[in-house]
Amino acid sequence: MALNKRxxxxxxxxxxxxxxxxxxRMFVLPHSAPAGQAVMTDDYTxxxxxxxxxxxxxxxTPPDLTVAAKLEAVWSDNDLRLNGPRDPFSLPPxxxxxxxxxxxxxxxxxxxxxxxxxxxxxxxxxxxxxxxALIDDKLLRxxxxxxxxxxxxxxxxxxxxxxxxxxxxxxxxxxx
Numbered sequence: 334m335a336l337n338k339r340x341x342x343x344x345x346x347x348x349x350x351x352x353x354x355x356x357x358r359m360f361v362l363p364h365s366a367p368a369g370q371a372v373m374t375d376d377y378t379x380x381x382x383x384x385x386x387x388x389x390x391x392x393x394t395p396p397d398l399t400v401a402a403k404l405e406a407v408w409s410d411n412d413l414r415l416n417g418p419r420d421p422f423s424l425p426p427x428x429x430x431x432x433x434x435x436x437x438x439x440x441x442x443x444x445x446x447x448x449x450x451x452x453x454x455x456x457x458x459x460x461x462x463x464x465x466a467l468i469d470d471k472l473l474r475x476x477x478x479x480x481x482x483x484x485x486x487x488x489x490x491x492x493x494x495x496x497x498x499x500x501x502x503x504x505x506x507x508x509x
Contacts, residue, residue, distance in 0.1 A: 445501040448482055454492055454503040466492045468503065 336344070398406075442450075456467040464487040466473050473484050482494035482501060494501045 443499070445482075445496070445499045448480060448494065449501050449503060452479070452503060454505050457487060457489070457492070457505060468492070 452469050454466060454468055455470070458465045458467065458472075463474060466484065466487050468479060471479070473479060475484055475487060477484050479494070482496045484492060485495045485500075486493040490505045492503050494503070
C-alpha cells in the first residue's frame with residue numbers, strides 16, 4: 334500500500350507522540366516523585382508520601398448542600414430584588430457614583446406645553462365680525478376650541494387659550 338505525503342506526515346507525528354509518551358512514563362515519571370500514596374494537603378497542593386508514612390484521617394467536611402440551599406444562600410447574601418425589569422447596563426447601587434455625573438431630571442411636559450409647541454399663531458385679523466386668529470391654517474373666533482383648549486382672548490400680538498384653569502399664550506410668529 335502506497336502512502337501519500339499527507340498520510341506519511343500524520344504517521345510521523347503519531348510515531349513522535351508515542352516515543353514521547355514512552356520516554357515520559359519510563360524515564361521522567363519515576364524520578365519526579367517518590368513512590369507511595371499522594372495526599373492532598375489543601376485544595377491545590379498534592380504531597381507524595383512513602384508507603385511507611387501515616388496518612389492523617391480525612392478532614393470532616395460539611396455535608397453537601399443542595400442546589401436550592403446554595404441558591405438561597407446567594408440570594409440572601411446579595412439582596413437580589415426582582416420587583417420589575419431593570420436596566421442591564423446600569424451600575425449597581427453599591428458602586429460609588431462620581432459627583433456631577435447624575436443627569437439633571439428631564440422636565441415633564443404638561444398638556445399646555447405640548448399644545449404651545451405643536452401650534453403656531455400665524456395671523457390675527459380684525460373685521461366687522463370681530464377678531465379672529467389664524468392658527469395652523471385654521472381661523473378661530475373667541476370661544477372656539479382647539480384640541481380641548483378654548484380660545485379666551487385675542488390681543489394685538491398674541492392669543493390666550495385655557496383648559497382646566499391652565500392658560501397658554503401663543504405669540505404671533507414674526508417673519509425673518
